[in-house]
Amino acid sequence: MLYYLLYALHGQFSFFNVFRYITLRTIYSTLTALLITFLLGPYVVRLLTKYQIGQYIREDGPKSHYSKEGTPTMGGVLILFAIVVSTLSWADLANGYVWLVLLVTLCFGGIGFLDDYLMLIKKKNKGLSARSKFVLQIAIALVPAVFLYLNFRYNTRLNIPFFKTLTPDLYWGYILLALFIIVGTSNAVNLTDGLDGLAIGPATIAFGTFLLLSYLSGHAKIASYLQIPFVPGTGELSVFCGAMVGAGMGFLWFNSYPAQVFMGDVGSLSLGAALGTVAVITKNEILLVIVGGIFLIEALSVIFQVGYFKITHGKRIFRMAPLHHHFELKGWPEPKIIVRFWIIAVILSLISLSTLKLR
Numbered sequence: 090m091l092y093y094l095l096y097a098l099h100g101q102f103s104f105f106n107v108f109r110y111i112t113l114r115t116i117y118s119t120l121t122a123l124l125i126t127f128l129l130g131p132y133v134v135r136l137l138t139k140y141q142i143g144q145y146i147r148e149d150g151p152k153s154h155y156s157k158e159g160t161p162t163m164g165g166v167l168i169l170f171a172i173v174v175s176t177l178s179w180a181d182l183a184n185g186y187v188w189l190v191l192l193v194t195l196c197f198g199g200i201g202f203l204d205d206y207l208m209l210i211k212k213k214n215k216g217l218s219a220r221s222k223f224v225l226q227i228a229i230a231l232v233p234a235v236f237l238y239l240n241f242r243y244n245t246r247l248n249i250p251f252f253k254t255l256t257p258d259l260y261w262g263y264i265l266l267a268l269f270i271i272v273g274t275s276n277a278v279n280l281t282d283g284l285d286g287l288a289i290g291p292a293t294i295a296f297g298t299f300l301l302l303s304y305l306s307g308h309a310k311i312a313s314y315l316q317i318p319f320v321p322g323t324g325e326l327s328v329f330c331g332a333m334v335g336a337g338m339g340f341l342w343f344n345s346y347p348a349q350v351f352m353g354d355v356g357s358l359s360l361g362a363a364l365g366t367v368a369v370i371t372k373n374e375i376l377l378v379i380v381g382g383i384f385l386i387e388a389l390s391v392i393f394q395v396g397y398f399k400i401t402h403g404k405r406i407f408r409m410a411p412l413h414h415h416f417e418l419k420g421w422p423e424p425k426i427i428v429r430f431w432i433i434a435v436i437l438s439l440i441s442l443s444t445l446k447l448r
Contacts, residue, residue: 091117095108111324111325115328117179118178118332119335121171122174122175122332122333125336125339126335126338126339126343129167130167130342134161137162137163142163144160144161151417157348160350160351161349161350162205163352163356164344165352165359166198166202167340169194172332173195175328176191179331180329185322186323187325187328189236189370192232193230193233193366194359196362197226197275197359197362198356200217200226200358201354201355201357202355204355205353226275226358226362229362234263234268234369237267237369242321247266247374247375248318248372249375250444270365270368270374270377272365273365274361274368275359276358277361277385277388278360279354279357280384281383281384282357283414284413285347286346286348287426289340289344289352289356289360290337290341290430290431292361293334294435296333296337296367298441298442299380300330300331302371303326303329303330306319306323306371306372307320307321307326318372320370326371337360346424368380368381379440379444381437387412391410393406394406394410
């Protein structure tokens with residue numbers, strides 16, 4: 090909206106012509122989201138505390154977490170508000186991809202909100218059933234999956250890093266792949282959200298990476314030079330990713346150890362779904378495995394732990410899953426685990442960007 094208001098003045102004042110550039114609008118989208126979370130953060134924390142919207146700790150979790158019982162949760166609402174306002178302010182709203190990502194983000198946020206709300210009513214760490222949550226996620230993820238499949242400007246080829254000529258066409262199977270990525274990433278981020286700032290840190294780093302990837306894939310000349318898929322219109326997703334980065338940094342101010350507020354499922358499920366959707370739209374489906382490596386490792390640790398437990402009738406691979414709990418039980422201080430995971434996230438981001446030249 091601000092984009093339209095300011096750019097409309099370029100006829101009278103040439104200076105306002107700068108607002109047509111995605112790069113400038115991405116910067117302002119980031120700063121706007123950051124400012125919103127900074128300004129509204131203290132108010133949201135007080136409001137959640139006033140209405141006793143606190144976190145319930147799982148009974149079988151690490152004992153060190155019992156002290157976090159009652160910490161305000163559902164702070165993801167603040168993240169979503171900042172993202173929506175910033176994106177609507179600075180993005181080109183004629184771009185369908187922008188609306189598609191916003192729709193997925195808000196709908197998954199709605200699932201998370203319902204899950205968090207039911208936990209408050211039941212007064213324990215259990216909201217929606219796993220089956221209900223999964224069905225809702227699949228139903229929502231079908232929207233972008235089918236939309237992209239039916240979009241004549243969009244191809245269903247799978248692009249594999251390091252192999253520029255290997256691009257198998259999945260045809261209708263692309264719908265299944267998109268579903269798997271969006272739902273899988275959403276739940277992977279949700280599983281990672283177990284320590285103060287553990288999920289929002291890597292998520293912010295990942296969105297910063299996709300900010301650049303979105304811009305590159307939406308620029309015909311640069312995409313051709315780098316030999317990456319050119320997807321017309323995806324450059325505007327840089328503005329959305331910028332909003333994600335700004336909101337993530339702002340929320341981390343209050344979510345860093347010791348956390349004043351948790352994002353809850355309303356935040357983690359929506360962030361993961363948004364990340365997966367952006368990866369699919371920009372044709373970086375496989376690259377997401379590297380960029381979101383932290384989330385993948387956390388999810389796999391749970392899958393392997395449960396599978397091994399059932400096969401061996403009670404034996405475990407890790408002391409506790411997800412993986413961050415394993416290190417907690419080994420005696421690692423919580424801040425050390427968090428920062429080390431952040432460092433790994435940065436390394437994975439750099440590796441993923443290096444693939445732009447290694448094709």
